[in-house]
Amino acid sequence: MKSRRLFLLANGVFGLAFLVALVIPVHALGQENASFNSHEVHVDGRITFRYLDANAGKVLLHLEGAAEALPMEKDGAGVWSVVTPSLTPEIYGYSFEVDGQEQFDPHNFEIKDNLVSVGNLVTVPGATLQVWEARDVPHGVVHHRFYTSKVVIGLADGNDYYVYTPPGYDAKKGKRYPVLYLLHGWSDKANGWTTVGKTNFIFDNLIAEGKVKPMVVVMPLGYGDIKFVLNGHGGWDDNAAIDRNVNLFSQALLTEIMPQVESEYRVSKKRDYRSIAGLSMGGLESLTVGLTHPELFAWVGGFSSALGHNDEERFAGVNAKSANLRLLWIACGTDEQLLAPNRKFVAWLKSKDVAVTVIETPGMHTWMVWRDDLARFAPLIFQK
Amino acid sequence: MKSRRLFLLANGVFGLAFLVALVIPVHALGQENASFNSHEVHVDGRITFRYLDANAGKVLLHLEGAAEALPMEKDGAGVWSVVTPSLTPEIYGYSFEVDGQEQFDPHNFEIKDNLVSVGNLVTVPGATLQVWEARDVPHGVVHHRFYTSKVVIGLADGNDYYVYTPPGYDAKKGKRYPVLYLLHGWSDKANGWTTVGKTNFIFDNLIAEGKVKPMVVVMPLGYGDIKFVLNGHGGWDDNAAIDRNVNLFSQALLTEIMPQVESEYRVSKKRDYRSIAGLSMGGLESLTVGLTHPELFAWVGGFSSALGHNDEERFAGVNAKSANLRLLWIACGTDEQLLAPNRKFVAWLKSKDVAVTVIETPGMHTWMVWRDDLARFAPLIFQK
Numbered sequence: 001m002k003s004r005r006l007f008l009l010a011n012g013v014f015g016l017a018f019l020v021a022l023v024i025p026v027h028a029l030g031q032e033n034a035s036f037n038s039h040e041v042h043v044d045g046r047i048t049f050r051y052l053d054a055n056a057g058k059v060l061l062h063l064e065g066a067a068e069a070l071p072m073e074k075d076g077a078g079v080w081s082v083v084t085p086s087l088t089p090e091i092y093g094y095s096f097e098v099d100g101q102e103q104f105d106p107h108n109f110e111i112k113d114n115l116v117s118v119g120n121l122v123t124v125p126g127a128t129l130q131v132w133e134a135r136d137v138p139h140g141v142v143h144h145r146f147y148t149s150k151v152v153i154g155l156a157d158g159n160d161y162y163v164y165t166p167p168g169y170d171a172k173k174g175k176r177y178p179v180l181y182l183l184h185g186w187s188d189k190a191n192g193w194t195t196v197g198k199t200n201f202i203f204d205n206l207i208a209e210g211k212v213k214p215m216v217v218v219m220p221l222g223y224g225d226i227k228f229v230l231n232g233h234g235g236w237d238d239n240a241a242i243d244r245n246v247n248l249f250s251q252a253l254l255t256e257i258m259p260q261v262e263s264e265y266r267v268s269k270k271r272d273y274r275s276i277a278g279l280s281m282g283g284l285e286s287l288t289v290g291l292t293h294p295e296l297f298a299w300v301g302g303f304s305s306a307l308g309h310n311d312e313e314r315f316a317g318v319n320a321k322s323a324n325l326r327l328l329w330i331a332c333g334t335d336e337q338l339l340a341p342n343r344k345f346v347a348w349l350k351s352k353d354v355a356v357t358v359i360e361t362p363g364m365h366t367w368m369v370w371r372d373d374l375a376r377f378a379p380l381i382f383q384k
Numbered sequence: 385m386k387s388r389r390l391f392l393l394a395n396g397v398f399g400l401a402f403l404v405a406l407v408i409p410v411h412a413l414g415q416e417n418a419s420f421n422s423h424e425v426h427v428d429g430r431i432t433f434r435y436l437d438a439n440a441g442k443v444l445l446h447l448e449g450a451a452e453a454l455p456m457e458k459d460g461a462g463v464w465s466v467v468t469p470s471l472t473p474e475i476y477g478y479s480f481e482v483d484g485q486e487q488f489d490p491h492n493f494e495i496k497d498n499l500v501s502v503g504n505l506v507t508v509p510g511a512t513l514q515v516w517e518a519r520d521v522p523h524g525v526v527h528h529r530f531y532t533s534k535v536v537i538g539l540a541d542g543n544d545y546y547v548y549t550p551p552g553y554d555a556k557k558g559k560r561y562p563v564l565y566l567l568h569g570w571s572d573k574a575n576g577w578t579t580v581g582k583t584n585f586i587f588d589n590l591i592a593e594g595k596v597k598p599m600v601v602v603m604p605l606g607y608g609d610i611k612f613v614l615n616g617h618g619g620w621d622d623n624a625a626i627d628r629n630v631n632l633f634s635q636a637l638l639t640e641i642m643p644q645v646e647s648e649y650r651v652s653k654k655r656d657y658r659s660i661a662g663l664s665m666g667g668l669e670s671l672t673v674g675l676t677h678p679e680l681f682a683w684v685g686g687f688s689s690a691l692g693h694n695d696e697e698r699f700a701g702v703n704a705k706s707a708n709l710r711l712l713w714i715a716c717g718t719d720e721q722l723l724a725p726n727r728k729f730v731a732w733l734k735s736k737d738v739a740v741t742v743i744e745t746p747g748m749h750t751w752m753v754w755r756d757d758l759a760r761f762a763p764l765i766f767q768k
Contacts, residue, residue, distance in 0.1 A: 052485055053439075053482075053483070053485075054483070055437075055439040055440055055441060055483060056439055057439060098437075099437070099438070099439060101436055101437075101490060102490055103487065103488070103490050104487070104488040104490060104502075106485060106486055106487050106488060106502045109497075109498060109499045109500070109573075111495050111497065113493075113495065114493060115493045116493070118488075118490045123540070133540075133541075134530060134540070134541045134542040136532050139529070139530040139531065141527050141528065141529050142527070142528040142529075143525050143526070143527050143528075144525065144526040144527075144528065144578075145523070145525050145526075146518060146523040146584075147523065148520050156507070156517075156518070157517075157518045157585075158518040170648060189493075194528075200530075201541075264554060
């Protein structure tokens with residue numbers, strides 16, 4: 001039953017074969033990078049992971065969406081391996097734990113860029129291209145912008161944000177676009193929503209299908225003080241540190257980033273054409289900003305929001321009248337620790353007669369859930 | 385004399401202290417990421433590198449700019465360490481070699497994004513901000529664009545290129561800008577010149593100083609067929625594979641990328657306002673395209689160009705009349721294997737009475753040389 005326990009996951013990303021973890025023989029592997037296949041995706045969606053370390057005592061595979069680490073077994077050549085069950089088409093983050101220390105896969109150039117956790121990415125393709133994949137449709141442009149903040153403390157290269165402009169943006173000189181501010185989670189860099197979240201491809205594809213209004217998407221580095229992440233997880237035990245991080249970032253967003261965006265891009269300044277959403281820490285930030293500034297935003301989304309920290313005080317002034325939004329959309333995975341505080345927050349909102357749309361989807365605190373959230377949320381905003 | 389041999393490097397990036405590799409005691413280190421300092425930069429420019437692996441038999445440090453790998457020593461807690469001599473302010477790529485296998489540093493979130501080699505980045509700061517660092521000056525914007533090619537075979541996400549627009553680009557609606565096509569080396573992704581080469585900051589800073597004309601810089605993924613890199617180094621032993629890679633990429637550049645850029649950006653279409661340059665494989669490509677299309681480009685640069693492969697045939701039609709460029713600038717590090725073929729190529733050019741500016745700077749086949757090349761080349765182009 002062990003394999004069942006490992007793979008009865010959770011978020012629907014694992015296929016029907018989860019009951020049997022087939023172990024195929026790992027053939028003799030060369031020592032060179034080019035011939036060492038560390039993440040071999042099979043046609044049936046299984047992945048063979050391999051890690052070379054003849055001296056290690058114990059190697060585990062951490063796979064995004066798996067409830068537990070998967071033990072790997074060593075062969076006579078010092079190659080540790082494990083074969084997953086058949087996996088649903090998705091992008092999977094993973095890392096190896098070698099004698100207690102997380103390691104990158106040195107044979108995979110797809111790195112999950114992150115300020116805290118170590119990891120690579122591997123894609124299980126589907127029969128057709130998924131919504132987060134580059135299809136042969138018109139592509140928007142992702143702009144990377146740098147600014148000097150008087151409010152927040154960012155990385156050595158300064159503070160930055162990414163701006164997605166939809167296909168046709170440059171040609172339609174007279175048109176002003178609706179704008180979505182999309183916030184990443186704790187540990188992400190500003191590129192989280194593009195490099196892992198695939199925001200640009202999701203929008204390209206859904207716009208091409210006519211399901212999403214062409215819009216500008218702004219994805220800023222989302223820390224009030226970069227030390228809130230660089231100092232480690234401990235910040236989440238400190239309500240004052242959380243408040244400071246959220247408040248400083250919110251101030252930079254409202255007084256520095258938004259004015260720059262509205263100066264540099266043809267975006268609407270009307271609340272009905274402004275949205276804010278985010279995942280985890282970014283969900284907390286988007287709910288904080290959105291619910292306390294209904295004059296600025298009419299469409300608010302929280303994906304797996306990092307609630308449960310001083311919520312009563314933070315949202316004390318919120319009520320049905322103040323939060324008269326076009327959409328308040330609160331999503332969470334069903335296998336997340338954050339489900340309970342999200343449900344509690346939703347109950348509190350309802351007690352205040354605040355209208356809220358609640359979405360719970362199968363899954364853990366993973367990018368599978370958030371890419372799916374984005375593909376569900378984007379078609380709802382800026383509609384009549 | 386061992387430390388002298390290791391550090392008499394080479395490219396001038398190591399400081400005066402190279403004769404003595406001081407070894408300071410490595411103090412007790414915690415096991416947690418937050419407290420484990422894997423790349424501790426000291427005020428005098430030395431760096432202590434640390435790698436935790438109690439079971440490894442041998443760990444080496446590969447440091448960009450160092451002629452040889454640096455042996456690391458293990459303490460009782462299983463932490464391997466080495467202290468470098470005092471290093472010149474620079475960005476240093478590095479990796480660990482653990483029992484023969486290259487590994488990332490799992491405690492450094494600055495990854496050197498690359499399709500082949502494993503590595504991280506660490507910066508030794510100077511007394512003032514260097515030319516490749518973000519200063520408090522107006523910043524240009526880096527655009528990331530995706531396109532479907534009918535010519536070349538790219539990565540799963542398709543083919544992409546980055547476009548730097550200088551400060552003020554959006555405001556000056558009537559102005560057309562000169563354009564530099566800047567090509568990366570073998571193993572780089574399209575982001576090589578921005579994430580490691582720091583092109584945007586180099587241009588921001590030199591434009592702010594009035595040393596460089598405001599220009600648009602286009603940085604495409606530079607492979608004719610991505611397999612030329614994914615299949616490993618062996619491609620460089622196959623002249624037909626090299627020619628195919630260069631020719632397919634050149635075709636995509638001329639027939640797909642340039643027309644898109646000239647449609648989407650306000651860039652000049654006159655040869656006097658077009659330049660092409662690149663490093664290593666990109667140097668070979670820029671010399672190939674530039675010398676065979678003088679009607680398109682008037683300013684051509686090759687940095688540590690990967691010459692020495694069928695050069696006579698590739699450049700057979702080039703002569704003083706055909707290559708009537710405003711600038712042909714050929715640079716190489718003095719400690720590179722590519723110095724000999726570059727010198728041979730320069731001699732051949734001179735035998736054809738082709739005017740050429742030759743620059744040799746101290747250094748190996750490293751980004752220190754290429755950032756410096758860019759900062760030297762950019763002020764020369766589009767000048768009267």
